[in-house]
Amino acid sequence: MFPRLRGHHLICLQFYRGEGYDEVFVENLERVIEDAKKRGVLVVEGVDDVCAKCPYMVNGKCKYSVNSEEEVKYLDVLALSLLNLSPGCTVSWKELKEKVFSPEVLEKWKEEACKSCDWRDVCEVGDKG
Numbered sequence: 001m002f003p004r005l006r007g008h009h010l011i012c013l014q015f016y017r018g019e020g021y022d023e024v025f026v027e028n029l030e031r032v033i034e035d036a037k038k039r040g041v042l043v044v045e046g047v048d049d050v051c052a053k054c055p056y057m058v059n060g061k062c063k064y065s066v067n068s069e070e071e072v073k074y075l076d077v078l079a080l081s082l083l084n085l086s087p088g089c090t091v092s093w094k095e096l097k098e099k100v101f102s103p104e105v106l107e108k109w110k111e112e113a114c115k116s117c118d119w120r121d122v123c124e125v126g127d128k129g
């Protein structure tokens with residue numbers, strides 16, 4: 001079975017460096033990434049295998065902040081549009097990495113998504129220029 005990832009996680013997970021909300025979340029996230037590297041990813045809409053172990057996932061909605069459900073949905077749509085992927089499709093980690101690290105995708109993502117992200121300081125995206 002493919003690990004299931006929503007739009008913005010397809011990009012953000014490329015820059016993961018070991019931080020997360022709690023131990024359960026981090027262990028799960030690392031398992032998902034390892035699995036994705038081996039098998040590839042099934043692109044999904046909404047809750048994915050990362051959200052599944054997140055303390056902010058409540059009744060199928062992201063409750064990280066007051067507006068987070070709308071914000072993450074917006075980021076999902078933006079990510080899928082930049083990556084030219086749709087829910088239901090599968091993609092290898094290698095292909096995904098190539099897409100994410102194309103300059104157009106990365107620049108646009110940094111402009112639109114990273115600037116207001118709380119994880120900016122513990123994310124490798126800042127090291128990529």
Ligand code: SF4
Binds near residue numbers: 054061068
């Ligand atoms: S903060 Fe929201 S989008 Fe991020 S993993 Fe948790 S539930 Fe999912």
